[in-house]
Amino acid sequence: MNNFYDWIFEQDLDLNKEILSTQRGNFSYRDIQQGVAEYVQLFETLGDIKGKRIALIVPSVYDFTSLALAISKLQGITVPLSPLLRHEDLISVLDFVSPHIVFTVTEHNGFHLWETINQWAASNLKETIILENKEDMKWNQTIHIGEKYPLEEGQIQIIGCTSGSTGTPKGIVYDVDFVQRVGKGINIGLDIFENDKLFLLAPATGVFGLAWILSTMQSKTHLVLSENFNFPEIIQLFESHASKKFISTPSLFKAMDLFSKSLGKQVLNQVSLLCVFGELVTKEFLQTYSDFPAKIMSFLGITEFGTVMYTENDIRNDMNWTLLPNIKYKFDSQSEERIGELLYQSERPFLGYYQRPDLTNDVYKDGWFFSGDLGRTNDDGKIELVGRKKDMIKKGGQQVIPGEIESILEKHPDVLRVVVVGIPHPVFGEQIIAFVQKNRSDLNSQELYEYCNLRIARYKIPDQIRFIEEFPMVQGKIDKVALRKKATEQE
Template sequence: MSDSLATFLVDSAARDPDHPALQLDDFVMTYAELDVATQHVAGMLSAKGIGPGDRVGVMLPNVPHFAIAYYGILRAGGVVVPMNVLLKGRETAFYLKDPGAKAVFAWADFAEAAQTGAEEAGAECIVVDPAGFRELVASFPAEAATPVERAGDDTAVILYTSGTTGTPKGAELTHDNMRRNALAAVGLFGVGSDAVVLGALPLFHSFGQTCGLNATMAGGGVLTLIPRFEPGKALEIIQRDKVNVFEGVPTMYGAMLNHPDAGSFDTSTLKVCASGGASMPVELMKGFEEQFNCKILEGYGLSETSPVASFNHPDKERKAGSIGTPIEGVEMRVVDDGGEPVAAGEVGEIAIKGHNVMKGYWGRPDATAETMKDGWFLTGDMAKIDEDGYFFIVDRKKDLIIRGGYNVYPREIEEVLYEHPAVREAAVVAMPHPDLGEEVGAAVALKDGAEATEEELQGFVKDQVAAYKYPRLVWFVDELPKGPTGKILKREIEVPAAK
């Protein structure tokens, strides 16, 4: 029996073929239909010479085609490289070139950037449009009725992530990593055949992929999709489809709570709400629970940990403001700079060990060695543990900006700013934001005699990176603060009062 992640779909299809697997408004796809569609995708990839171990990009929004491509690639023994649909050409080229991807499935509405990147990376771009894709896939024979044999420690997915320096790194997640993490989510959130899970989290993101897609397919429930999150639409779908499991980032909860018609929707079916991706403000949690009469469980994880590492468990005490305790089979501790555990109540860095920890960073043994010490993954997140073993995050070691649950890496934005002919120096920093958690700010020093406006620089960056990344706030300085070696000291950057 294969250890392939695709067996979740195969097993659920065998168990209850006519049960709905995916829904998008009026469109419903059963497990049998999804199973067959992925067999045809495996046939298509085989015809293109793509097989076990080959990397294939998936640049699709939250539509049924994401699952069709995802499990089709896995079924053929390939490795999925999920990509944000908002990426621009220069970004897609990197995401395809770095892992040596042979092809990418790209949504028609965003195909231009994918085609530009694929051309540069030497990969084939398979355009997915609702009308023609079904016929295209059906023209290839169904293959891999039983998923191609893969070992548990073979790579299933490469999820790109990054610290604050250099280019993004691809976290290699194995079939065992992904399977066991999804099964942990099944247990945490009670995902069975009666589960109706709201697929509002992006499926290219580890949280949406593991806890949304894979957990639902493993449990045999239905995933009802929202291609682009909008609070009113989410509330409408909860009412319409009788959603009982909702997973989201804090900004989603805030948007739903603050929707002008929040009280007019019937959300009484909601049983479990899970929050991750960023810290959940305690007041927001209280307000949401009062309004919608449900319990929010907050957890923690990273792309490198598949992602779930800890959670407030439904059968244990929940502590507001805490990321809970480690999931089964996972160890977490808080360590000092020497890697030694600190006492309860003291602040240190979270280290994680267990079945959820990645194999390593794709092609980056140096970066892997920096973060993996004796089997422990060093997260860069600072936390403390209370006397009951509950973890509380206090700060980030890295300069990573989390804007509305999305990671923004300052170095990447700085690189683009430096390409502007008027820019001498730039530093991108996080700024507090009441709704998004953090906003992207940029302090810029111009070259002597050069001129540029805030709007010009914003537009320049916006043209080259995904829309959530560009700095909403730009201000000009004569000089950026520096240390003795000439390194820019971000902690000493002063934000003008007007900003």
């Protein structure tokens, strides 16, 4: 299959089956086919789109899905962009990806997306077509005349853009195979059957959301998802669909729980399977939901590679990972404790970073993808993840993995959460700082040093244990950069 449309629609389907629901309504296969036909017609007025990059800033999930399917059918390339981008990051992404065509809502949250995109296109003297609408889905066209951008070749279906850790945008190239892998993960990990209804709480119109929408459509699974993070609306949507399988990040699930209680609704009682993914599942989360009357499981996905592993057991019992079929793994340079970087391989190659063969060559060698995750195989043959390679601390010639120390300290009954970072040390090269959030006020560091002494090698015991009331957060994750800075300043 070389396009998403055929992948979904070239199978026996009941076209009247509802397959996608959002706040805007319920959509059957037939509705989506109709949407695709309308967009195909629109594209025909714009000329051949084969090999063209088409950026979508379209919060309506129905239109986003119909557009992506129409683009794939006509051999164009979908570039989903977040409506949350603002002037600087939007311009840098546009410069990087050079879209031939942009579909955008006029404004989002008071920011005039169209104006910024239009000014960008006017100033760079390249041929660009912009289609904007004011959420009524009537597209107004602006054509900027100029030199033509080159076309893409090959099997590219999607380019996913991230702002990149250095602030320079990074694009990841995806094909149909990537979405098939995500779909395989969903079907196996969530034990999907045909009339299942999944509720997904995650940004819907990015690469991840698109992969879920397309793969659930292909497997005939009804997907319910929200177009925003307005919780009273989300709860109403969830309630009206009675989904039994709930998928979200741990923090969004906590927010869902908080808002449901605040509205006096016990909607989460209908859940029989909770899947949390995308961020660290903390001890605190598992404790808070120790009595939650549904199985809790998780997925491990890699932005570049798709879903690779899932948990078979309830993660409140253990956090061991099972590989998805057709994914192979091995470890790179294992330590004495058998810990090494996890490398993955699937039947089809990683297509790489957009226009950055140098970055691709760093992570993809001889058909193996270097994940940056450190892990080991336990006695049951299951994979345990112990941390990230880039977080590894090198102390006096020894490698120390923060995740290992964090999980030891978090087993202490009076400890809520631990984050370990490395900071420079004149003798050791790096020293280990453990930031500890405690839940017994008179817990002291001496007690924790003794606790470590009995359990881990001397060189792994934190050089300093510092108690912290709250961890600095950035984009829903603990801000390790801020913690390192704090630790260095206090030296």
